[in-house]
Amino acid sequence: MKLSLSPAEAEFASDVRRFFAEDYPQDILQQMRGGGLLTRADHVRSQQALQSRGWLGIGWPREHGGPGWTPVQKYIFEQELERAGAPNIIPMAVIYIGPIICAFGNADQQNRWLSDILESRALWAQGYSEPESGSDLASLRMTAVRDGDDYILDGTKIWTSGAHWADWIFCLVRTSREERKQDGISLICVPLDAIGVRVEPIRSIDGTHELNRVQFDQVRTSAANLIGEEGRGWHYANVLLGAERLSYAHIGSKKAGLAAIRRIAAELPGDFGGTMLAEPAFRDRLALLDIRVAAIEISVLRALTGETGPATISSLKIACTEAAQAITELWLELAGRYRAPLLDRNRPDWSSAVPAAFRFAAPQTASYLFERAQTIYGGASEVQKNIIWRHLARGNMIPRPGQ
Numbered sequence: 001m002k003l004s005l006s007p008a009e010a011e012f013a014s015d016v017r018r019f020f021a022e023d024y025p026q027d028i029l030q031q032m033r034g035g036g037l038l039t040r041a042d043h044v045r046s047q048q049a050l051q052s053r054g055w056l057g058i059g060w061p062r063e064h065g066g067p068g069w070t071p072v073q074k075y076i077f078e079q080e081l082e083r084a085g086a087p088n089i090i091p092m093a094v095i096y097i098g099p100i101i102c103a104f105g106n107a108d109q110q111n112r113w114l115s116d117i118l119e120s121r122a123l124w125a126q127g128y129s130e131p132e133s134g135s136d137l138a139s140l141r142m143t144a145v146r147d148g149d150d151y152i153l154d155g156t157k158i159w160t161s162g163a164h165w166a167d168w169i170f171c172l173v174r175t176s177r178e179e180r181k182q183d184g185i186s187l188i189c190v191p192l193d194a195i196g197v198r199v200e201p202i203r204s205i206d207g208t209h210e211l212n213r214v215q216f217d218q219v220r221t222s223a224a225n226l227i228g229e230e231g232r233g234w235h236y237a238n239v240l241l242g243a244e245r246l247s248y249a250h251i252g253s254k255k256a257g258l259a260a261i262r263r264i265a266a267e268l269p270g271d272f273g274g275t276m277l278a279e280p281a282f283r284d285r286l287a288l289l290d291i292r293v294a295a296i297e298i299s300v301l302r303a304l305t306g307e308t309g310p311a312t313i314s315s316l317k318i319a320c321t322e323a324a325q326a327i328t329e330l331w332l333e334l335a336g337r338y339r340a341p342l343l344d345r346n347r348p349d350w351s352s353a354v355p356a357a358f359r360f361a362a363p364q365t366a367s368y369l370f371e372r373a374q375t376i377y378g379g380a381s382e383v384q385k386n387i388i389w390r391h392l393a394r395g396n397m398i399p400r401p402g403q
């Protein structure tokens with residue numbers, strides 16, 4: 001199946017492509033191409049450049065500052081952003097909580113938070129997981145007890161991406177104990193500089209600091225920061241997770257990754273006198289991944305333009321994240337030949353120790369290691385398979401055991 005764009009969509013795609021080539025900060029693209037790590041300020045600059053065109057809140061309703069794009073335009077935009085090699089939008093505020101505030105927040109919350117998110121004046125973190133509550137998220141224990149106009153929060157969130165540079169965190173907390181563990185959960189936002197909040201770093205296997213443990217010790221936050229109704233947090237959490245799981249598609253970066261692998265493999269010597277790319281086994285793996293990505297692209301587009309249920313979203317989450325990992329495995333095969341050391345890319349001079357031909361190896365090895373997490377975060381693959389089974393069985397599309 002071949003995707004063809006209407007003339008208006010093709011014009012839109014060239015406008016976006018021109019923006020990244022001419023108006024977007026080129027030093028950020030350069031930094032990304034060189035495999036360096038971006039600072040908070042770089043991410044903010046990147047997002048502000050997108051917002052200078054009104055292109056940040058791409059899934060937001062127009063009345064709250066979204067661009068009013070069709071699903072295909074959103075898809076084109078994401079493809080072009082990734083084709084250009086620009087960093088992805090930090091999702092926690094713009095993709096996850098922003099649309100929830102638009103849909104379920106009150107006017108005061110929309111006034112207080114939405115423009116700060118769109119202007120990247122405030123970054124957010126996602127406080128779902130707890131030390132004993134990851135896959136079984138509804139078993140979470142962090143409490144919020146009402147005290148006059150405030151809530152008092154106690155508990156621990158863990159694996160909190162970007163909490164060390166965020167200004168706010170949205171937390172799932174228990175406001176009451178009910179028979180069903182999914183009931184009595186609420187969604188409350190907390191400024192990360194509140195008294196009693198402690199953010200502790202967790203170093204990940206690629207040597208970077210992205211993850212944190214966030215401790216809440218008698219933290220007082222205004223009841224005006226409760227989103228929607230008390231006790232309805234599980235519903236909002238699941239709406240948010242649907243959007244989160246669909247956002248892992250990253251088709252543009254998968255295609256760009258495969259193209260880069262092909263380019264580099266055409267220059268590296270293989271084992272049989274030719275280049276790496278000339279080796280049939282390597283070519284086969286590349287071709288299979290091309291086919292996989294093309295199939296995923298069609299499925300993602302179908303999901304974006306039609307009715308999407310939880311089973312579809314979960315199958316796409318598995319397909320997209322496993323394909324991303326397979327691409328990093330191919331990178332590792334190229335990198336392995338050069339015995340790349342895992343350099344500390346937090347050092348500004350990290351690449352000066354590596355000959356030019358080897359430079360791709362350090363960031364790609366790091367990426368191989370970090371991307372193991374793709375099939376864990378946003379709900380592990382096993383949990384997605386449980387969701388698929390539950391929804392298909394409910395729709396009687398597959399027989400239940402014993403039937």
Ligand SMILES: Cc1cc2nc3c(=O)[nH]c(=O)nc-3n(C[C@H](O)[C@H](O)[C@H](O)COP(=O)(O)OP(=O)(O)OC[C@H]3O[C@@H](n4cnc5c(N)ncnc54)[C@H](O)[C@@H]3O)c2cc1C
Binds near residue numbers: 129131160161379382
């Ligand atoms: C890089 C990274 C970033 C993250 N960022 C965030 C963040 O910003 N905010 C946040 O709130 N969380 C974040 N997380 C946490 C993530 O959502 C959890 O790690 C994930 O939900 C799994 O939970 P867990 O780690 O407690 O593993 P567990 O739930 O203990 O699972 C361990 C293993 O058991 C399997 N398993 C568990 N239950 C079942 C079952 N019922 N059936 C079959 N198999 C099962 C799992 O699939 C997994 O393989 C992040 C995680 C990572 C790795």
